[in-house]
Amino acid sequence: xxxxxxxLRVELTRLGVRPTSGRxxxxxxxxxxxxxxxxGKPAGFDHxxxxxxxxxxxxxxxxxxxxxxxxxxAPVVAVHVNHGLHPSAxxxxxxxxxxxxxxxxELLCQRVEVAAGNVEAQARRAxxxxxxxxxxxxxxxxxxxxxxxxxxxxxxxxxxGRGAAAMPRTRxxxxxxxxxxxxxxxxxxxLQAAAEELGLDWLxxxxxxxxxxxxxxxRHEGLPHLAERWxxxxxxxxxxxxxxxxTEALLRHLLNREALPLNDLPPGLRPLALRAWxxxxxxxxxxxxxxxxxxxxxxxxxxxxxxxRLRGGCLRRWRGAAHYVAPPPALALCYELQxxxxxxxxxxxxxxxxxxxxxxxxxxVLTVRFRRGGERLRSAQGSRxxxxxxxxxxxxxxxxSSYPLLYSGDALVAVPxxxxxxxxxxxxxxxxxxxxxxxxxxx
Numbered sequence: 001x002x003x004x005x006x007x008l009r010v011e012l013t014r015l016g017v018r019p020t021s022g023r024x025x026x027x028x029x030x031x032x033x034x035x036x037x038x039x040g041k042p043a044g045f046d047h048x049x050x051x052x053x054x055x056x057x058x059x060x061x062x063x064x065x066x067x068x069x070x071x072x073x074a075p076v077v078a079v080h081v082n083h084g085l086h087p088s089a090x091x092x093x094x095x096x097x098x099x100x101x102x103x104x105x106e107l108l109c110q111r112v113e114v115a116a117g118n119v120e121a122q123a124r125r126a127x128x129x130x131x132x133x134x135x136x137x138x139x140x141x142x143x144x145x146x147x148x149x150x151x152x153x154x155x156x157x158x159x160x161g162r163g164a165a166a167m168p169r170t171r172x173x174x175x176x177x178x179x180x181x182x183x184x185x186x187x188x189x190x191l192q193a194a195a196e197e198l199g200l201d202w203l204x205x206x207x208x209x210x211x212x213x214x215x216x217x218x219r220h221e222g223l224p225h226l227a228e229r230w231x232x233x234x235x236x237x238x239x240x241x242x243x244x245x246x247t248e249a250l251l252r253h254l255l256n257r258e259a260l261p262l263n264d265l266p267p268g269l270r271p272l273a274l275r276a277w278x279x280x281x282x283x284x285x286x287x288x289x290x291x292x293x294x295x296x297x298x299x300x301x302x303x304x305x306x307x308x309r310l311r312g313g314c315l316r317r318w319r320g321a322a323h324y325v326a327p328p329p330a331l332a333l334c335y336e337l338q339x340x341x342x343x344x345x346x347x348x349x350x351x352x353x354x355x356x357x358x359x360x361x362x363x364x365v366l367t368v369r370f371r372r373g374g375e376r377l378r379s380a381q382g383s384r385x386x387x388x389x390x391x392x393x394x395x396x397x398x399x400x401s402s403y404p405l406l407y408s409g410d411a412l413v414a415v416p417x418x419x420x421x422x423x424x425x426x427x428x429x430x431x432x433x434x435x436x437x438x439x440x441x442x443x
Contacts, residue, residue: 001198007183054078057202059183061201062195063182068103084111084112086205112126112129128173135173149184150184150242165248247276270295282312323396331346337350338366349436355432362408370403371386386405406434
């Protein structure tokens with residue numbers, strides 16, 4: 001166990017988490033041992049809490065024990081997700097609570113509803129949603145996945161045609177918490193030996209022996225037979241998966257852009273580029289075939305509009321590039337904005353500020369509406385349709401229905417960043433400038 005604790009401390013140090021002086025397992029881990037700077041945290045440390053994903057099974061029990069004894073510089077908590085899939089689920093939660101009490105560690109629990117369909121996939125989705133709900137943006141979640149889990153993941157993704165990328169060592173959850181898998185390079189047998197040596201008490205989930213589940217089939221029947229011929233198979237699969245993941249990480253860095261210009265890439269590289277680029281939107285489930293078929297559409301005439309539906313959104317083609325399109329926001333018919341001021345909308349923030357020259361003219365409260373069809377704008381160049389103005393500005397079709405339009409009374413006076421209505425110089429209305437920040441906050 002000392003080696004595992006040392007390994008955990010090394011992995012955390014790589015993230016800037018610097019262990020303090022020694023502390024025995026079982027001691028309460030919720031205070032700083034060293035003086036902290038004014039920020040309230042040791043230099044190089046940016047995590048509020050270290051949260052151990054604790055199912056009560058062998059792997060997470062070893063990780064919890066290691067975290068309790070690693071002399072970490074932040075409060076350690078445990079996170080338990082009750083899937084409610086087994087009659088003993090509540091007893092398992094009670095077991096986890098009892099274990100955490102022995103360490104003086106707070107246990108955060110959440111019960112989830114697992115949707116119908118693939119139980120493994122739906123349970124995983126519900127579990128990570130629960131992690132996201134229970135943790136804050138500054139927290140670090142520790143998961144006990146090990147080398148054998150990594151080998152299973154790589155082989156299963158290959159069998160399902162989803163590429164060979166391994167589970168990442170670190171990544172960010174949608175809500176802002178970070179994730180770390182410190183045991184990815186350690187075989188299961190090492191964790192088993194440590195647990196038995198210390199006499200740790202852990203749970204056995206009967207469903208883990210059910211070979212009707214894909215992962216269990218690989219774990220109990222597929223990989224053991226392959227490992228008889230190739231004893232180093234698990235380690236080799238984990239290394240191959242990591243190499244693939246590293247390649248995709250490099251591609252993501254190179255492809256860090258809102259739209260992916262597939263027409264600029266050779267056809268054979270387009271599916272690989274798509275997979276790497278989609279990871280920035282947390283979309284990693286598309287099959288190789290689906291990505292290849294979507295990429296092949298870029299050889300079609302330019303007016304073709306292929307669409308590939310994904311878990312959280314869809315892929316669209318527009319002007320030679322692939323675009324990731326999130327579900328449309330739920331919007332009211334109209335909103336009010338008193339200039340100067342800002343309005344926070346479900347999909348961004350709109351601000352109106354004084355303009356020294358140019359801009360649009362209006363007095364009183366403005367209303368924010370959205371396109372319904374047939375709108376026209378009277379600019380200095382004459383009257384033109386809103387549709388034409390949006391096309392000329394290069395606004396993608398799927399953004400047009402939710403793009404904010406500013407009205408003064410019944411008159412369309414501004415399409416932020418695209419066009420403004422001409423001012424009536426006979427009036428003394430103030431001039432304004434509209435700024436639209438899609439998906440973010442201004443300032």
